[in-house]
Amino acid sequence: MDSQNAVTASWASPITAEHVAAGARPVSRARFAGPPGATRVYYSQRIPTEASRIGIFANDSGVAEDAVSVLPAPYSAHSRVHEYGGGAWAVAADHTITFVNAADQRLYRFNPVTDPGTPPVALTPETDRAVRYGDLDYSAGRLLAVRESYDAAGTVTRAIVEVAEGTTAAEPGGAAEPDAAADQGRASAPEAVRELAAGPHFLAFPRISPDHGFLSFIGWDHPDMPWDQTKLYLVAHPGTAGASAPVAVFGRADESVLQPEWLSNTTLSVIADRSGRWQLYSLSAPAFFQVASGGFAAEPAEESELLVTEGEIGGPLWNLGARWYLPVQGGNRILAESRFGTSQMVWTDGAGTDDVLECDLETFSLQDYRDGLALVIGGSADRITGLYLYDVTVGSAQALALSLELPVPASYLPQGHAVEIDGVHAIVYPPHNPDHPQPGAGPAAGAAAGGNAEPAAEGTAGSAAAPAPFVAFVHGGPTSQSVPQVSLHHAYFTSRGIGVVDVNYSGSTGYGRAYRDALRGHWGFADVADTVTVLQGLARQGTADADRLAISGGSAGGWTVLQALTRTDVFACGSDYYGVAELSKFITETHDFESQYIWRLIGVDPQAPDREERLADLAPLNHLADLDVPVAIFQGEQDPIVPPSQAHRLISGLQDKGQVYVAEFYPNESHGFTRVENIADSLRSELGFYCRIMGLDAPDVPPVHLRGRGRS
Numbered sequence: 001m002d003s004q005n006a007v008t009a010s011w012a013s014p015i016t017a018e019h020v021a022a023g024a025r026p027v028s029r030a031r032f033a034g035p036p037g038a039t040r041v042y043y044s045q046r047i048p049t050e051a052s053r054i055g056i057f058a059n060d061s062g063v064a065e066d067a068v069s070v071l072p073a074p075y076s077a078h079s080r081v082h083e084y085g086g087g088a089w090a091v092a093a094d095h096t097i098t099f100v101n102a103a104d105q106r107l108y109r110f111n112p113v114t115d116p117g118t119p120p121v122a123l124t125p126e127t128d129r130a131v132r133y134g135d136l137d138y139s140a141g142r143l144l145a146v147r148e149s150y151d152a153a154g155t156v157t158r159a160i161v162e163v164a165e166g167t168t169a170a171e172p173g174g175a176a177e178p179d180a181a182a183d184q185g186r187a188s189a190p191e192a193v194r195e196l197a198a199g200p201h202f203l204a205f206p207r208i209s210p211d212h213g214f215l216s217f218i219g220w221d222h223p224d225m226p227w228d229q230t231k232l233y234l235v236a237h238p239g240t241a242g243a244s245a246p247v248a249v250f251g252r253a254d255e256s257v258l259q260p261e262w263l264s265n266t267t268l269s270v271i272a273d274r275s276g277r278w279q280l281y282s283l284s285a286p287a288f289f290q291v292a293s294g295g296f297a298a299e300p301a302e303e304s305e306l307l308v309t310e311g312e313i314g315g316p317l318w319n320l321g322a323r324w325y326l327p328v329q330g331g332n333r334i335l336a337e338s339r340f341g342t343s344q345m346v347w348t349d350g351a352g353t354d355d356v357l358e359c360d361l362e363t364f365s366l367q368d369y370r371d372g373l374a375l376v377i378g379g380s381a382d383r384i385t386g387l388y389l390y391d392v393t394v395g396s397a398q399a400l401a402l403s404l405e406l407p408v409p410a411s412y413l414p415q416g417h418a419v420e421i422d423g424v425h426a427i428v429y430p431p432h433n434p435d436h437p438q439p440g441a442g443p444a445a446g447a448a449a450g451g452n453a454e455p456a457a458e459g460t461a462g463s464a465a466a467p468a469p470f471v472a473f474v475h476g477g478p479t480s481q482s483v484p485q486v487s488l489h490h491a492y493f494t495s496r497g498i499g500v501v502d503v504n505y506s507g508s509t510g511y512g513r514a515y516r517d518a519l520r521g522h523w524g525f526a527d528v529a530d531t532v533t534v535l536q537g538l539a540r541q542g543t544a545d546a547d548r549l550a551i552s553g554g555s556a557g558g559w560t561v562l563q564a565l566t567r568t569d570v571f572a573c574g575s576d577y578y579g580v581a582e583l584s585k586f587i588t589e590t591h592d593f594e595s596q597y598i599w600r601l602i603g604v605d606p607q608a609p610d611r612e613e614r615l616a617d618l619a620p621l622n623h624l625a626d627l628d629v630p631v632a633i634f635q636g637e638q639d640p641i642v643p644p645s646q647a648h649r650l651i652s653g654l655q656d657k658g659q660v661y662v663a664e665f666y667p668n669e670s671h672g673f674t675r676v677e678n679i680a681d682s683l684r685s686e687l688g689f690y691c692r693i694m695g696l697d698a699p700d701v702p703p704v705h706l707r708g709r710g711r712s
Contacts, residue, residue: 010698011496012496014495020488020680021676022048026385027403028046029087032370033093045057049676054078055073056069056070057069058112070097071099075120078101079133079320083671090138095112100134106123106126107124108123130150131147133148135203135320135321136163140209140210140212159195162239163192164193194239197217197238198246199233200233202219202226207261208238219233219246223596226317227516230258233248249288256272258270258278258314258322267284267285268284269282269306283304286298307325307348312511318480323367325337336366340511345390359397362381364377372391373389374392381484381485382486383397413432415429416484421537426482426503427484431498433497469499469544470544471501471549472502472531472551473501473553474527474531474551475504477508478523479508481504482503483510492687499543501544505530519601520601521600521603523559524559528568535570547572550574550693550694551575552577553575556579556580558576558580559581572694573632573689575631575689578672580646582619585649586646589643590642602618621649621653630660630689630693631650631654631662632662632704633663634673634685635663641670660708661707662689662705664681688701
């Protein structure tokens with residue numbers, strides 16, 4: 001390196017890969033329970049020190065330090081419906097918790113208040129994970145869920161079910177291990193779970209009207225994904241002998257309908273993106289049901305705009321149980337998240353009076369509401385992501401559980417800022433280390449305990465003034481969205497002098513349907529072009545060193561990485577985390593939820609006579625002759641979404657070409673690494689890979705082992 005470039009990427013950092021892995025403890029769900037005046041908050045959170053199981057915690061005081069674990073080890077609340085899960089537990093007003101156990105996908109129940117210390121009771125029989133549950137939610141006092149069932153041939157069916165109250169379906173198990181307790185629970189009674197509706201191949205958001213007259217839910221079928229086209233379904237008299245078949249009552253072609261909620265016995269609110277952005281509508285359920293059933297309604301079956309904002313009220317339904325708005329005060333008011341890049345808290349009375357509320361969280365997801373207080377999971381560029389208690393009346397957010405534990409002073413953390421470069425949205429995190437002052441540096445910030453961050457003084461120390469090596473992180477989905485956040489992962493790089501940029505390429509959500517649909521037919525090209533646009537823009541600004549650029553991504557982001565490396569000459573190297581390398585075999589090997597997703601992404605008709613030729617031409621695996629830079633590959637061997645066969649085929653191709661590569665496989669990982677030791681190992685290897693390939697000097701990073709005939 002020349003002396004100018006040596007200014008960065010040679011800094012020693014106190015942030016280790018183990019710090020990053022052990023410090024990540026995301027919160028995934030939160031609910032209120034208990035009577036007025038004795039409200040308790042329940043939430044679920046990953047526990048890194050316990051093999052990253054998902055625990056359930058309770059907090060009575062509102063003080064973060066007072067939280068207690070209520071789900072005994074080794075139970076873990078995690079659903080595998082659609083493989084991505086979501087809605088893995090629900091809590092009743094009397095504190096009874098029903099949850100899906102990760103190991104066997106069975107339903108269990110316990111009450112930490114009335115029966116403290118009593119092991120959870122199995123409600124459903126052992127099926128070797130052939131029957132799974134998710135999207136658990138109490139609606140009109142009834143516990144509903146989505147059930148997913150696999151037969152011996154692997155054919156999957158789904159249904160909306162009701163889970164019976166009480167614990168009569170199984171006897172308590174006294175053993176410490178869930179499987180042992182399940183065996184003592186024996187076969188559960190058939191009435192523990194009752195089917196209410198089926199029909200569409202995919203189901204979500206089951207809700208029952210307050211008078212139990214209607215069941216509503218969202219459904220869709222292949223080849224659609226829930227952000228492409230879904231419909232609202234109604235069932236009259238659910239759970240009775242006179243129950244109707246499900247009737248599709250709302251939803252146009254190429255319209256995504258989400259999250260129905262009952263505002264009264266007859267009025268439904270629902271999200272739809274017919275305007276080009278997800279917005280909130282209301283409709284009369286009886287009128288729409290009558291018209292859709294071929295009858296005549298006493299009133300027009302016409303939807304009304306309930307809340308229309310400049311942003312979007314909605315998002316990609318990868319995980320069941322998502323909420324973008326909450327009906328409160330008996331459905332007379334709506335609290336909603338409106339997002340365009342970042343989020344705003346919006347309050348409406350449904351009669352045209354809409355208010356944007358003060359909120360110092362830039363992005364968040366709504367969880368629950370009670371008496372002027374909302375539970376939200378969110379964060380910002382200078383507040384650690386976590387669970388916050390948000391006071392609607394004053395706009396303040398108090399941290400209840402943080403998703404990140406800081407092992408170092410906040411001054412080592414960078415502050416991300418949103419940019420738009422030639423129409424592409426991104427978040428830039430400049431190199432920053434307070435131990436290495438750089439004249440003319442811009443501001444940087446870090447998050448302190450409790451979620452707040454204090455910016456460093458502008459121009460004082462710590463941010464690189466010379467062009468720096470940069471890593472572009474491309475999210476998966478490809479419908480995900482990166483937002484400014486306090487990130488220990490990014491600080492692992494920036495504190496060593498390597499800049500980070502998160503690219504919200506075409507296809508990302510949070511910017512309207514047109515931006516989301518811009519990837520249709522162009523996957524592997526539009527996303528690559530957008531990433532290149534951002535990196536070259538940073539290089540033109542003098543922020544990034546054009547000769548030392550890397551790209552990293554997982555899942556769909558891994559496909560983008562491989563396409564970028566085989567179809568451009570912009571990057572010096574790239575890291576592929578459980579990414580798609582080819583299409584023909586992937587289509588047959590991936591899971592049901594995404595098995596037909598790629599057709600619209602790549603713009604190929606699955607019935608076309610030249611289908612296989614086009615699939616082969618699109619795959620980066622078949623363009624390795626154009627690959628002139630090294631690749632690092634990280635793969636979980638238990639991945640059902642992007643099977644390890646994809647990585648093995650890629651490695652075989654690299655070996656045939658004699659290309660330099662790094663490959664790490666993790667036997668106990670699925671799609672997205674969760675175990676501390678594996679997260680740390682992959683992160684350490686990724687950084688060591690960049691240092692080795694780009695000639696960087698990170699004194700505290702061990703050398704990485706390169707493979708391939710061209711290694712040096």
